[in-house]
Amino acid sequence: MEIYALYGPSGTGKSTSALALAHRFKISAIIDxxxxxxxxxxxxxxxxxxEKTTIQAVxxxxxxxxxHRKEVIQALKENPIERLLILGTSQKMIKRIQDALELPTIEHFVHISDIRSSSEIKAALFERETKGRHAIPIPRLQVEQDFISRLISRVEKIILSSKKEEYGETTIVHPQFHAGQIHVSEAVLKKLVLKSCRDLPFVHEISKIKVEMSAEPVITLHLSLKLASGESIQNLSHQIQKSIYQEFLEHLNLEVGEIDLLITTVQWKMQSPVTS
Structure with missing residues (x-):
């Protein structure tokens, strides 16, 4: 049996990424x-x-x-598994799982940052802290019925092979041990956009702000500018985008994936007359 390991801090998207990684390396089994x-x-x-508490979950x-350990060891022996992927928060944790399940030496270690971008990881952490969502890479119907009624949010995605065969399904849940989530409203996100533009003297008026939270935050901004003769709209637009990006990174540790600007009007500043 060839063993792969995917590791990284909690909430960085390991379970969400597990099926795609398994598909990529033709891994038929996952320990998660x-x-x-x-x-x-x-x-x-x-x-x-x-589990009800973090300690019990660990x-x-x-x-x-x-x-529990013997049940999984028996299943490992009974199923024709050629490649196995183990998920964990660290290499140390994964090696503990390897020892507990009496598995062969781990041949391939993959850190979550090797397969997910910095912005995707930050977005996953933000999702975990604000919504308490955890992924389980099994179909919704296999999650115990008493767990479904209270904790299931939605089916996240289905991974298909190149032959359109179903490769796996990820279900999003809200564990009982995840408490004390931080709530960040859309209004707060919009205020961050306003704050980032407030001190830019060439931003005359903002008429519409839209913030979408998906894999990465996407911001759409409608605004008017006040320009002096010779100023470049393109350069000023880059300044606005940079200001918004830095604001989200500083206050929410989020990297904005896309900032779309729609310049509705441009006003030109009056030049002071030259006196001799």
């Missing part, structure tokens, strides 16, 4: 937060995301419970 997934379906274990993820 206490469950064994084979060919896109859970075959053994119980997800740490079902114990579940590293297979400290003997019956």
């Amino acid at each position: 937060d206490g469950i064994l997934i084979f060919q896109g379906r859970k075959v053994a274990g119980q997800s740490a995301k079902y 114990k579940r993820a590293i297979f400290l419970d003997e019956s």
Whole structure:
């Protein structure tokens, strides 16, 4: 069995990225937060995301419970697994899982930053802190029924192979142990945009602001400018975009993916007459 490992801090999108990584390297099985997934379906274990406390979740993820550990070891032996991907927050954690499940040496370590951009990671962390969303790379129907009614948000995506065969499905859940989320309203995001433009003397008026939060924040801004003769609209637009980008990075640790500006009107400043 060839072992791959994907590691990185909690909330950076490992579970969300696991299926795509498995597809890329033709990996048929995944160990993620206490469950064994084979060919896109859970075959053994119980997800740490079902636990009520963080401590219980960690114990579940590293297979400290003997019956849980033996169940997954047995499933590993019974299924024809040639390549296995283990997810964890660090190499140390992954090696603990390897030892607990009596697996061969890990041959390939992949850090989350190797497959996700800095902006995607920051957006994933923001999503975790503000909405408490966690991903489980198994179909919605396989999540226990008592968990569905309270905690499932939505099915995130289905990964298809080149032959259009279903490769796996990711379900978004809200674990009980994730509490104390920070709420950032759309109004606050819009105020950050206003703040970033407020001190730019050439921004005359802002008529519309739209902020979309997806994989990366996308901002659409309608505004009018007041320019002196000879000033470049393109250069001033770049200054506006840079100011907004830095504001989001400083206050929310978010990298804005796209900032679209629509210049509605341009007013020209009157030049002072030259006196002799």
